[in-house]
């Protein structure tokens with residue numbers, strides 16, 4: 001397996017692949033900076049290089065993990081060096097399968113994926129969709145490799161931007177909420193350490209409760225909200241602040257930006 005551009009997301013997918021049973025000796029990961037390359041070699045025991053053309057030689061699965069603006073140049077550089085039948089996996093936001101298929105040799109199987117950073121700890125969600133030349137076996141292979149990162153969903157390509165807006169970017173919204181809750185605790189006089197720990201544990205516990213009971217979030221929210229009590233007083237302030245509407249706008253903005261990335265780099 002080759003990882004071309006192993007930054008925040010590439011590293012998380014790499015960690016998942018190793019968790020899924022891919023052997024470190026069968027992986028080569030690239031980055032530009034010496035310290036990044038050294039970190040990857042030291043942390044994961046994989047082969048590393050900054051030479052992308054050398055990295056793809058003999059690789060059966062090639063994960064392209066650079067920023068959307070850098071993907072075109074990366075593909076132009078490595079296209080003719082790909083091993084026959086190599087499956088190219090993109091994690092780039094916005095860029096459609098056709099972007100890859102136009103730049104790679106005819107018949108190259110391409111799988112578009114949208115992971116998220118909790119993949120680093122095996123708790124990610126990833127959407128996948130195969131391109132015109134990707135066989136069922138190709139997509140299943142990529143699903144197996146990604147399954148070490150957490151849950152994998154097959155989606156239609158038209159839903160990729162929405163999936164990215166919800167789950168790809170989603171961890172950032174949760175971290176934003178955790179930070180805001182912790183800050184609010186500090187405002188009420190808690191120490192920073194305690195406030196942050198309480199916010200993290202509350203999010204963890206609430207996610208576990210949702211997951212394990214399978215109950216609708218509205219029902220669980222009602223169970224916290226005593227009539228005339230403290231929670232309804234707080235929720236009213238969130239409604240006053242337009243938090244729910246802001247989430248609707250925020251995800252639409254992420255979806256729109258994903259579409260723009262596709263047209264900016266077409």
Ligand SMILES: NC(=O)C1=CN([C@@H]2O[C@H](COP(=O)(O)OP(=O)(O)OC[C@H]3O[C@@H](n4cnc5c(N)ncnc54)[C@H](OP(=O)(O)O)[C@@H]3O)[C@@H](O)[C@H]2O)C=CC1
Pocket residue numbers: 004005006007008009010030031032033034036037050052065066067068070074091092093114115116117168169
């Ligand atoms: N971050 C996220 O949560 C998610 C990101 N994505 C997608 O993942 C992709 C990467 O994003 P992210 O990981 O955040 O970005 P990063 O900047 O963290 O990672 C990009 C990596 O690419 C490396 N790189 C850039 N150019 C080259 C090159 N020519 N040769 C070798 N390596 C190169 C950089 O190396 P160096 O570090 O040495 O500069 C860096 O490590 C994007 O396309 C994004 O849309 C998708 C889902 C979620």
Ligand SMILES: O=C(O)[C@@H]1CCC=N1
Pocket residue numbers: 093164168169
């Ligand atoms: O912000 C971004 O563009 C990437 C894609 C999804 C999460 N991070």
